[in-house]
Amino acid sequence: AQSVTQLGSHVSVSEGALVLLRCNYSSSVPPYLFWYVQYPNQGLQLLLKYTSAATLVKGINGFEAEFKKSETSFHLTKPSAHMSDAAEYFCAVSRAGGYQKVTFGIGTKLQVIP
Amino acid sequence: SQTIHQWPATLVQPVGSPLSLECTVEGTSNPNLYWYRQAAGRGLQLLFYSVGIGQISSEVPQNLSASRPQDRQFILSSKKLLLSDSGFYLCAWSGAPGLYEQYFGPGTRLTVT
Numbered sequence: 001a002q003s004v005t006q007l008g009s010h011v012s013v014s015e016g017a018l019v020l021l022r023c024n025y026s027s028s029v030p031p032y033l034f035w036y037v038q039y040p041n042q043g044l045q046l047l048l049k050y051t052s053a054a055t056l057v058k059g060i061n062g063f064e065a066e067f068k069k070s071e072t073s074f075h076l077t078k079p080s081a082h083m084s085d086a087a088e089y090f091c092a093v094s095r096a097g098g099y100q101k102v103t104f105g106i107g108t109k110l111q112v113i114p
Numbered sequence: 115s116q117t118i119h120q121w122p123a124t125l126v127q128p129v130g131s132p133l134s135l136e137c138t139v140e141g142t143s144n145p146n147l148y149w150y151r152q153a154a155g156r157g158l159q160l161l162f163y164s165v166g167i168g169q170i171s172s173e174v175p176q177n178l179s180a181s182r183p184q185d186r187q188f189i190l191s192s193k194k195l196l197l198s199d200s201g202f203y204l205c206a207w208s209g210a211p212g213l214y215e216q217y218f219g220p221g222t223r224l225t226v227t
Contacts, residue, residue: 032214043218094214106157
C-alpha cells in the first residue's frame with residue numbers, strides 16, 4: 001500500500017519569501033515521488049519527479065524537492081515566492097510496475113501575499 | 115511532442131441525462147489512460163484506467179463507465195447523471211515502462227443540475 005500526506009491544506013507566504021510545502025509518504029517498496037501544480041480550472045502540470053536517482057530534484061519554475069528516506073519526506077521548496085506561484089500543489093507517490101498507479105495527496109493551496 | 119485533449123471544457127447537464135466525455139492523446143502509442151474526478155477539497159479520485167484497447171479497470175463503483183475504442187481515445191460515460199457526479203474530470207496518460215509520471219489534460223467541469 002502507498003499513501004501521501006500533505007501537511008497544511010492552505011499555506012500563505014509573502015512575495016519573495018521561502019516557499020515550503022510538506023509531503024510525507026508511505027510505501028512498502030522504494031517509491032517514485034512527484035509534485036504537480038494546478039492553476040484554477042486547469043489540469044495538473046508535472047513540476048518535478050524523484051525516481052531513485054539524485055535525492056535533490058530540481059524542477060520547473062525554480063522549485064526543488066529533496067527525498068529523505070529516513071524521514072519519509074519529499075518537501076517542495078522555492079527560495080523566493082512569486083505572485084505567479086499561487087496555485088494548488090499535489091504530492092504523489094507511485095512505484096515500479098506494469099501499471100503505474102499513482103496516489104495523490106489532497107493538495108495544498110499556496111497563497112502569495114504581495 | 116505528446117499532447118492530450120479533453121472536451122467539452124465545461125458542461126451543464128440535468129439530473130438523469132446521459133454523459134459522454136472524450137479524451138484523446140497525440141504523439142504516443144499504446145499509452146496507459148486514466149480518468150480522475152476532482153471534487154473541492156477532496157483531491158483526485160481515480161475512476162478508471164486502461165492499459166490497452168478494450169481493457170478497462172474500475173477503481174470505484176459508481177454509475178459511470180469508460181471505454182477505449184481506439185488506442186489513444188478514452189471515453190467516460192453515464193446513462194443517467196446524479197447530482198453527486200458534479201466535479202472536475204481529468205484525463206491523464208502515462209507512457210512506456212520506466213516513465214512513471216502521468217500527464218494530464220485540461221479537464222472538463224461538469225455541473226449536474
